[in-house]
Amino acid sequence: MAGDSTARYTTHEHDVLVIGAGGAGLRAAIEASAGGASVGLVCKSLLGKAHTVMAEGGVAAALANVDQRDGWQVHFADTMRGGQYVNQWRMAQLHAQEAPDRVRELEAWGAVFDRTKDGRILQRNFGGHRYPRLAHVGDRTGLEMIRTLQDHGVHRGIDVHMEVTVVRLLLDGGRVAGALAYDRERGRFRLFRAKAIVLATGGIGRAYEITSNSWEYTGDGHTLAYDAGAELIDMEYVQFHPTGMVWPPSVRGILVTEGVRGEGGVLRNSAGKRFMFDDIPDNYRPQTASDPEEGWRYTQGDKSARRPPELLTRDHVARCIMREIKAGRGSPHGGVFLDISWIKQKLGSAREHIKKKLPSMYHQFKELAGIDITAEPMEVGPTTHYVMGGVRVDSDSQMSTVPGLFAAGEVAAGLHGANRLGGNSLSDLLVFGKRAGEYAARWAKEHSAGSVAAGEVDAAITRMLAPIERAAHGGENPFAIQHDLQKEMQALVGIVRNQAEMDRMVDRLASYRQRAAKVVAPGNREYNPGWHSALDLHCLLTVSEAIARSAAARRESRGGHFREDFPDKDAKFGKLTTMVKKGPDGSMQLSHVPVPQWPAEMQKIMDENTK
Amino acid sequence: MIAAKFNVWRGDTGGGAFTTYTTQIGEGMVVLDAVHQIQAESAPDLAVRWNCKAGKCGSCSAEINGKPRLMCMTRCEDLPLDQPVTVQPLKAFKPIKDLVTDVSWNFAVKKKIKPFKPRPPDHQDGTWSMQQEDIDRVQEFRKCIECFLCQDVCHVLRDHAKHDEFIGPRFFVHTAALEMHPLDTEDRLSELQKTQGIGYCNITKCCTVVCPEHITITDNAIIPLKERVVDRFYDPLKKLWRKLLGKS
Numbered sequence: 084m085a086g087d088s089t090a091r092y093t094t095h096e097h098d099v100l101v102i103g104a105g106g107a108g109l110r111a112a113i114e115a116s117a118g119g120a121s122v123g124l125v126c127k128s129l130l131g132k133a134h135t136v137m138a139e140g141g142v143a144a145a146l147a148n149v150d151q152r153d154g155w156q157v158h159f160a161d162t163m164r165g166g167q168y169v170n171q172w173r174m175a176q177l178h179a180q181e182a183p184d185r186v187r188e189l190e191a192w193g194a195v196f197d198r199t200k201d202g203r204i205l206q207r208n209f210g211g212h213r214y215p216r217l218a219h220v221g222d223r224t225g226l227e228m229i230r231t232l233q234d235h236g237v238h239r240g241i242d243v244h245m246e247v248t249v250v251r252l253l254l255d256g257g258r259v260a261g262a263l264a265y266d267r268e269r270g271r272f273r274l275f276r277a278k279a280i281v282l283a284t285g286g287i288g289r290a291y292e293i294t295s296n297s298w299e300y301t302g303d304g305h306t307l308a309y310d311a312g313a314e315l316i317d318m319e320y321v322q323f324h325p326t327g328m329v330w331p332p333s334v335r336g337i338l339v340t341e342g343v344r345g346e347g348g349v350l351r352n353s354a355g356k357r358f359m360f361d362d363i364p365d366n367y368r369p370q371t372a373s374d375p376e377e378g379w380r381y382t383q384g385d386k387s388a389r390r391p392p393e394l395l396t397r398d399h400v401a402r403c404i405m406r407e408i409k410a411g412r413g414s415p416h417g418g419v420f421l422d423i424s425w426i427k428q429k430l431g432s433a434r435e436h437i438k439k440k441l442p443s444m445y446h447q448f449k450e451l452a453g454i455d456i457t458a459e460p461m462e463v464g465p466t467t468h469y470v471m472g473g474v475r476v477d478s479d480s481q482m483s484t485v486p487g488l489f490a491a492g493e494v495a496a497g498l499h500g501a502n503r504l505g506g507n508s509l510s511d512l513l514v515f516g517k518r519a520g521e522y523a524a525r526w527a528k529e530h531s532a533g534s535v536a537a538g539e540v541d542a543a544i545t546r547m548l549a550p551i552e553r554a555a556h557g558g559e560n561p562f563a564i565q566h567d568l569q570k571e572m573q574a575l576v577g578i579v580r581n582q583a584e585m586d587r588m589v590d591r592l593a594s595y596r597q598r599a600a601k602v603v604a605p606g607n608r609e610y611n612p613g614w615h616s617a618l619d620l621h622c623l624l625t626v627s628e629a630i631a632r633s634a635a636a637r638r639e640s641r642g643g644h645f646r647e648d649f650p651d652k653d654a655k656f657g658k659l660t661t662m663v664k665k666g667p668d669g670s671m672q673l674s675h676v677p678v679p680q681w682p683a684e685m686q687k688i689m690d691e692n693t694k
Numbered sequence: 695m696i697a698a699k700f701n702v703w704r705g706d707t708g709g710g711a712f713t714t715y716t717t718q719i720g721e722g723m724v725v726l727d728a729v730h731q732i733q734a735e736s737a738p739d740l741a742v743r744w745n746c747k748a749g750k751c752g753s754c755s756a757e758i759n760g761k762p763r764l765m766c767m768t769r770c771e772d773l774p775l776d777q778p779v780t781v782q783p784l785k786a787f788k789p790i791k792d793l794v795t796d797v798s799w800n801f802a803v804k805k806k807i808k809p810f811k812p813r814p815p816d817h818q819d820g821t822w823s824m825q826q827e828d829i830d831r832v833q834e835f836r837k838c839i840e841c842f843l844c845q846d847v848c849h850v851l852r853d854h855a856k857h858d859e860f861i862g863p864r865f866f867v868h869t870a871a872l873e874m875h876p877l878d879t880e881d882r883l884s885e886l887q888k889t890q891g892i893g894y895c896n897i898t899k900c901c902t903v904v905c906p907e908h909i910t911i912t913d914n915a916i917i918p919l920k921e922r923v924v925d926r927f928y929d930p931l932k933k934l935w936r937k938l939l940g941k942s
């Protein structure tokens with residue numbers, strides 16, 4: 084608490100500060116610590132509760148345990164095609180090459196993946212992946228991953244600060260020097276001084292009404308980076324997962340893993356028709372089953388069969404579902420039907436098989452919706468799931484354009500291009516979490532600590548306390564602002580977009596900012612969710628603006644970004660990445676930068692593997 | 695929609711009391727939804743932990759009508775809504791505020807349990823072979839979402855507060871997952887008996903009953919661990935045998 088007599092905050096010092104304790108943050112912390120750095124790890128929830136815990140289907144890595152034809156080249160080509168070729172190719176390459184080692188390493192740290200008959204790590208089918216590629220544990224792969232990393236990490240001397248929220252990064256002459264945070268429990272402020280900082284804060288789903296994401300996903304890391312002067316790219320690409328629960332209303336948005344379709348689940352409309360066969364994009368046609376029978380054989384491991392259309396990429400499946408609903412062929416509660424129970428026609432032991440392969444889906448529907456998925460279909464519809472956009476980083480080191488500031492996992496951009504393939508996030512966390520930790524430790528070794536301006540810290544604390552202090556006079560309710568914003572983002576910058584609506588959203592943000600300036604949080608500083616939500620608003624508004632502006636500027640449809648006024652791809656935009664950055668006057672500035680072009684040998688790999 | 699009453703414990707380290715709130719309950723709503731609705735309508739500073747809202751993260755543990763449960767997996771329509779629903783924090787841990795308790799003890803306990811130590815890899819590429827049937831049991835234990843409901847219900851912690859001498863069912867499950875891991879080579883039996891208090895467990899099975907992951911904590915984890923401890927420390931023949939072999 085060096086020299087501050089007002090005792091407004093305590094000070095902590097680390098070589099490397101990792102913000103976020105999901106897969107990316109934990110993996111970064113482990114690596115930075117292995118690199119000899121003293122490491123602090125902060126997270127908003129308790130350890131082990133980050134979003135990663137919810138991941139279900141699996142982690143993608145070309146281990147080739149189930150199909151020997153797989154290899155990093157195929158995984159690379161699948162990722163680029165799924166991303167509609169606007170990915171940072173170098174990230175896609177490193178990811179495909181390094182994911183197998185990162186998965187095997189988890190086994191050495193105690194993870195227990197499901198096994199093949201010959202005792203190796205079992206892999207399952209998933210959308211957009213040519214071969215069975217997802218290492219998994221039933222449908223709780225994220226839990227296995229986070230617990231393994233957490234249990235391994237706590238024995239490595241990492242200082243964990245749980246239930247602490249970072250609100251601002253502090254700079255020294257343009258490079259990162261620290262972070263200001265508050266602890267949720269007591270509402271006390273903490274100053275973290277660090278030579279390098281790794282952002283691993285996850286996504287932005289709470290900017291939307293219907294989402295599979297938790298309260299944590301308010302785009303904090305995106306905003307911390309943006310406010311510190313870093314560049315955000317690809318923010319128009321938001322992934323709407325095709326299958327979220329739609330009923331009962333209170334669980335709307337909760338995810339139904341793609342693993343259901345990987346195990347043979349099919350999508351049907353109210354007429355009982357398997358509508359996914361109606362629209363198969365040309366570039367996927369050669370790899371898609373020509374009839375239901377071939378699709379079924381594929382899900383059962385027949386190597387001569389091609390995959391069913393339910394396993395096309397998420398953006399496409401989500402749009403087909405929207406089409407059915409809009410055309411009046413939806414299910415009673417505004418979704419479509421996802422049926423896994425039909426496999427009893429094929430397997431004698433279907434009931435046990437489903438419960439073994441998809442145990443948490445079975446329980447989720449049984450307990451939350453009163454539906455037995457082994458006997459009847461589920462109702463599903465699209466839900467906001469993942470953001471492809473985020474902090475622009477160097478592909479090898481994961482450093483942002485702010486010196487000393489790194490980003491990994493969902494908060495970083497580039498690997499997934501316009502659409503992420505299922506399973507490619509968990510592998511992303513491992514590959515780039517490790518890289519970020521390694522390079523951050525190296526950076527910390529090569530640089531001394533920067534200094535932090537006490538006046539800046541003081542002013543920020545005063546601003547943060549304002550919602551509590553003005554509460555007596557009355558003002559805006561943070562939950563109401565958040566709710567209204569979510570509704571409007573869903574309506575105006577949702578799954579199907581057009582110019583007028585997106586422009587309107589950009590305009591509307593000004594009025595939300597005015598409301599946010601009047602937000603109040605009655606009560607005291609101790610564990611006060613109203614206050615926490617009030618402080619989150621700045622982040623939600625920043626990412627909403629970044630999404631709306633980036634989307635409005637891309638006059639084409641690509642991956643997760645679909646426009647009814649420009650329904651097709653435009654080759655010109657296919658060469659451009661959207662970038663936003665805070666301008667000198669504090670306003671958001673947008674520009675388009677070229678998508679990095681790949682060398683000829685990478686083109687060759689793609690040509691050979693996307694036939 | 696029907697109006698329902700909720701008696702929610704409001705307070706902090708210094709004590710507290712129940713406050714009654716009335717809120718509208720719609721189809722399919724869970725207790726966590728009701729708590730959030732109360733928060734948004736009339737008590738913005740009502741403290742509650744949650745993340746996934748789908749029984750996957752183990753954050754939202756509380757006592758609902760006196761029973762330790764996950765708020766996100768407890769449907770309101772399964773409760774008698776003609777009477778007020780009581781919602782209070784876990785009793786085995788100190789309150790922080792409202793429904794949030796200080797569970798940090800659990801993290802400290804886990805840190806003291808010896809970590810996974812695998813045998814050398816079976817294959818050149820650094821990997822191992824394991825058969826599915828050899829890992830089924832360990833996978834059952836690894837389903838644990840660390841909700842600490844079992845810790846809350848166990849009388850050794852709840853009523854006797856033996857937090858210093860007893861690690862609780864959650865960490866017996868954790869230890870069992872390590873001990874029964876086909877690759878693990880570490881030995882954790884001595885501390886189980888000496889400092890982790892497995893002897894305090896008198897197999898009431900209350901922990902198994904509350905586990906939302908349906909882990910058969912007592913039968914599959916605790917009893918086999920107890921047997922191993924007994925074999926090692928109390929079986930006189932085995933003890934003698936080990937002495938002769940020069941193992942402690």
Ligand SMILES: Cc1cc2nc3c(=O)[nH]c(=O)nc-3n(C[C@H](O)[C@H](O)[C@H](O)COP(=O)(O)OP(=O)(O)OC[C@H]3O[C@@H](n4cnc5c(N)ncnc54)[C@H](O)[C@@H]3O)c2cc1C
Nearest residue numbers: 103104105107127134135140141249285492493506508509
């Ligand atoms: C239901 C569901 C299922 C999924 N299934 C799969 C799957 O099968 N395969 C797959 O590859 N992907 C899946 N995903 C996606 C994947 O789980 C996530 O993208 C990934 O886990 C994100 O990991 P992360 O490490 O980047 O962030 P997270 O795991 O979300 O962690 C973020 C961390 O940052 C912390 N944090 C955030 N803001 C702050 C702040 N201001 N101050 C301090 N700490 C902060 C949080 O507390 C948290 O610890 C799924 C996602 C969901 C929601």
Ligand code: SF4
Nearest residue numbers: 848895897898899901
């Ligand atoms: S069985 Fe043992 S551990 Fe479980 S609640 Fe009873 S005494 Fe506690």
Ligand code: SF4
Nearest residue numbers: 838839841842844905
């Ligand atoms: S064993 Fe069951 S009750 Fe205990 S912490 Fe784990 S999931 Fe919760």
Ligand code: FES
Nearest residue numbers: 746747751752766
């Ligand atoms: S919120 Fe995750 S278990 Fe209830």
